[in-house]
Amino acid sequence: MKPTYLEENSNFDYTSEGIKNLIEKIDDGNSDATPLDFTLKAYYYIRDTWPYNPYRISFIEKDWKASEIYKRTSGHCLDKAILLITVLRAKNIPARLGLSKVKNHIAVEDILEKFGNDVLVPHGYVELFLNNKWVKATPAFNKTLCKKLQVTPLDFDGINDSLFQSYDNSGTRDFMEYLEDYGTFDHVPLPYMLALMKETYPALRENKFELGMVLNLAKL
Template structure:
């Protein structure tokens, strides 16, 4: 018996603000197709490629983590981009929830490793979408331009198979290792994420994240562990 969706997976929350006018407009514009699967695929690609991945600009305030804030900013890191995907999916009538895992060998830079003092990224976010009777994982973090520029395999989503990070990049370098699955959540567990970030990344959080331009830094050293 699969883990069934509930009304909560279509509801608005402070972070997954599916009723916000800009979220509603984005869903209407991009949820194109004759089936939920086709509409979900279109939404995943629109969120993945329409918003620049930027882990240097992390705002853990409630306002900073809202789906509508990603729309307003035009960029986000993995958690708010996953939150945006959940919001627009719910706005389009597709049940959605947030999934989290701890990962190693994430796309990183020397600046991030020096400030974070670890290569472990906790609370990496993705989105679960309910399609054809099952939850399917979609990871909209890395936009296609970033993948093409730095030799990463883009994460495509077909609505049938889970779309999670590849273990290796296009050149065969080690890219991503999932070390801990934290499970699925009906809403963004912001208090827990914030507490864990301050516990694990104390120095980094004191400085409000890495300072500089992420794309400039990653161009010098595209993938952690090379």
């Protein structure tokens, strides 16, 4: 049987107290919102409440529970995608995790120094089912960060795919491009994600980075 992308699992634990609290904050007293209305409120709340922080990647299973991510003060694209998927499933809106390879052209000095290139793997996005079709959304880059990078924040209307900003505000500098899509998942595939990172970043292989470890680039 194919997954319906509505079930609770170890990553998308929407009956946990933390996620119930998150949904209450998103609803803001209006629990009768339509699926589209809730989706948009959830997208913008998650996009801007957790500042984007790509420097800590954990390969410990329990760190990938939505209820654990909720406790943190910042998150990378995968963290924020997991939160969005979880609250959508709680509202009976099918959602799943997408993984891809992207190239970031702006503010990549730290990434270049620590990873050796400006390719980011895996980048996480959300694919959700609304109005009888699947659409993609990326709540990664918060408004404050976009202002700092001089990039327009990525909006989402629930109807059209919203994946990346091609250029900065001047329209002359490339910002981000998708290089490869690895498909969608009903869970967080940690072993597969680690394999992708080792393939992309030789330093991880050289340092024998394995499951159960935490990669904190801020301390490298």
